[in-house]
Amino acid sequence: MAPLALDPIDLALISATQSGLPLVPRPYHSVAEKIGIPAEEVMARLTSMLENGAIRRIGLVPNHYALGYRANGMSVWDVADDRVDELGERIGHLNFVSHCYRRPRCPPHWPYNLFAMLHGKSREEVTAYAEEIRVLLGKASRASDILYSQGILKKTGLRIT
Amino acid sequence: MPVQPVPLDEVERRILNGLQGGFPICERPFQEAANALGLDEVELIERIERLIKAGVLTRFGPLFNADRLGGANVLAAMSLPQTDFDRVAAFVNAQPEIAHNYRREHHFNLWFVGAAETPEKVESTFSYIELVSGYPIYRFPKEREFFVELKLKA
Secondary structure (H helix, E strand, C coil): CCCCCCCHHHHHHHHHHCCCCCCCCCHHHHHHHHHCCCHHHHHHHHHHHHHHCCEEEEEEEECCHHHCCCEEEEEEEEECCCCHHHHHHHHHCCCCEEEEEECCCECCCECCCEEEEEEECCHHHHHHHHHHHHHHHHHHEEEEEEEEEEEEEEECCCCCC | CCCCCCCCCHHHHHHHHHCCCCCCCCCCHHHHHHHHHCCCHHHHHHHHHHHHHCCCEEEEEEEECHHHHCCEEEEEEECCCHHHHHHHHHHHHCCCCEEEEEEECCCCCEEEEEEECCHHHHHHHHHHHHHHHCCCCEEECCCEECCCCCCCCC
């Protein structure tokens, strides 16, 4: 989707909230005070950002490892071009998939065009999830692989402003 | 960075399972969210503070979509021999435009995300890494994102 037009107040709002909301009874009022606009405007702008997709969701962001999700597997699939969009939508809705994208193949090194990130408490669990995807894709998938993480070397989060 | 699993009590599980999205936008959102979870406002705020301190949560608040805000981010991979892995991985990490970097078990053993205000800036970082390291970068820009409804069960 195309980028949204953001004004300086939007940018100030993003900058003031991207690392978290203040943990006080009136968090939006506290943000409003910080950037110098009325609380009603903070709430109206956040509501419209939720509606237009600038904000995916508001809530808590868990640390996978602390919840015991130690196995992280990037499952990759070579799916027929005329089926990949329809099947990608269905895979995204499986409740164990955290990200799902269509990406270009890179032949001859890389035949896969569908990426689905899987999280589990063990590799066995991740393998079982991949098996569910395999069944769902059926003959539309010609090849697949799972790339397990051996370590996070860097994770800064996306700093927007 | 990975931490050990943290033991959670029943209330904490309820909070984690119930509040991964849908936090209200109103004057007293913690009060409203607490009511829905059968807690009171102060208790919910204190619990969230504790979960952040214990590392169970990385953050509490809005999750922005960088694509919709005009930023560019591109997934990329490299295939590095073990003898050069640490040196090149450290060089990749040192670039401020690299947001995430993972080691993975595969012929393509280094996977990272380049993020910047523009696609040109991401591309110039990738070209620089290729030039200095002497290894090619394979680019996997997203062509389409499929909707996900992530709920990690606590």
